[in-house]
Amino acid sequence: MRKECFVRKYLDIGAALVLAPVLATGVGAVGVPSAKADGVPTAPSLRAGAPHRVLPRSPSRPLDTARLAAGINPTVGRLEYDNPDTPGKVGVCAAAAVRSNNRNLIVTAGHCMSKGGANLKYKNVKFWPGATQSDPAPFGVFEAFRSNAVRAWGVEGDERYDFGFVNLKPNYKGQRLGDVVGENGLSVNESYVAQRTVISYPVPLRIQKECFGETRPFLPAPESRVRINCDFPKGSSGGPWLKDYDASTRLGLINGVISHVARDASFNLSPYFDDAIWEQYQRSATY
Numbered sequence: 001m002r003k004e005c006f007v008r009k010y011l012d013i014g015a016a017l018v019l020a021p022v023l024a025t026g027v028g029a030v031g032v033p034s035a036k037a038d039g040v041p042t043a044p045s046l047r048a049g050a051p052h053r054v055l056p057r058s059p060s061r062p063l064d065t066a067r068l069a070a071g072i073n074p075t076v077g078r079l080e081y082d083n084p085d086t087p088g089k090v091g092v093c094a095a096a097a098v099r100s101n102n103r104n105l106i107v108t109a110g111h112c113m114s115k116g117g118a119n120l121k122y123k124n125v126k127f128w129p130g131a132t133q134s135d136p137a138p139f140g141v142f143e144a145f146r147s148n149a150v151r152a153w154g155v156e157g158d159e160r161y162d163f164g165f166v167n168l169k170p171n172y173k174g175q176r177l178g179d180v181v182g183e184n185g186l187s188v189n190e191s192y193v194a195q196r197t198v199i200s201y202p203v204p205l206r207i208q209k210e211c212f213g214e215t216r217p218f219l220p221a222p223e224s225r226v227r228i229n230c231d232f233p234k235g236s237s238g239g240p241w242l243k244d245y246d247a248s249t250r251l252g253l254i255n256g257v258i259s260h261v262a263r264d265a266s267f268n269l270s271p272y273f274d275d276a277i278w279e280q281y282q283r284s285a286t287y
Helices: 177-181 275-284
Strands: 003-005 017-019 052-054 076-082 090-098 105-108 123-129 142-149 164-168 185-188 195-200 209-217 226-228 240-246 251-257 260-262 268-270
Touching: 052 275, 090 177, 090 195, 090 240, 090 251, 105 177, 105 251, 123 164, 123 177, 142 275, 164 275, 185 275, 195 251
Parallel strands: 003 209, 185 251
Antiparallel strands: 017 260, 052 185, 076 090, 076 123, 090 105, 105 164, 123 142, 142 164, 195 209, 195 240, 209 226, 226 268, 240 251, 260 268
């Protein structure tokens, strides 16, 4: 059931933010400027260029709805990885299938696949599409063979570019991800003020949750991130922000991913999807 997320002005710029994977307890709060924003900026200067879009693609065969729990989006799932900062523990985020040449691509938050600023990629990355508590792998498990983030995240740790793409091997049946669950499209350089559907796996990470709301710029330039008043807590990182989401096909255009959450889980942030992610997508979609 959709949760209506009412947008309000951001009056407490000093509120702490945290990166949102489930093992984020050791991650420090992100600093934010202390000045207050009296209104909602339109931020036209932050537009990087003309919109670019790639359309969603349905599964190769009709979706096996008998294996899909009611209300679950099969293109969205749990993403697991080994983080060297937490040896012996598995990090968990979310991710979503996005259209690619070989039907094997997902998009997620950059910090769900690599350590920003250290250029360190995580190991044993696995995707569990449509996961539920009763059936964690209704469509199988897909292991990563390649992950890639832009230099601004991987080398510099710039949180405005906290996104990345992961290419996946087929599941144990030899099926490609997109053939089984379908693929969302991708859209960049869109308006800062728009309606979006956000889907992810908040703690305890076994139940998929959906939120519908309106986006706004987070802070004036040079900040470029986008905010929505959804209440996903830690563990939700990587969940897609979908434009033109169709509940019947369960597909839409990905236009953001959960990157940070407010410490009180009152709102979420995404990088603004601009030419940087479009160029990264074009490279990743060919593998």
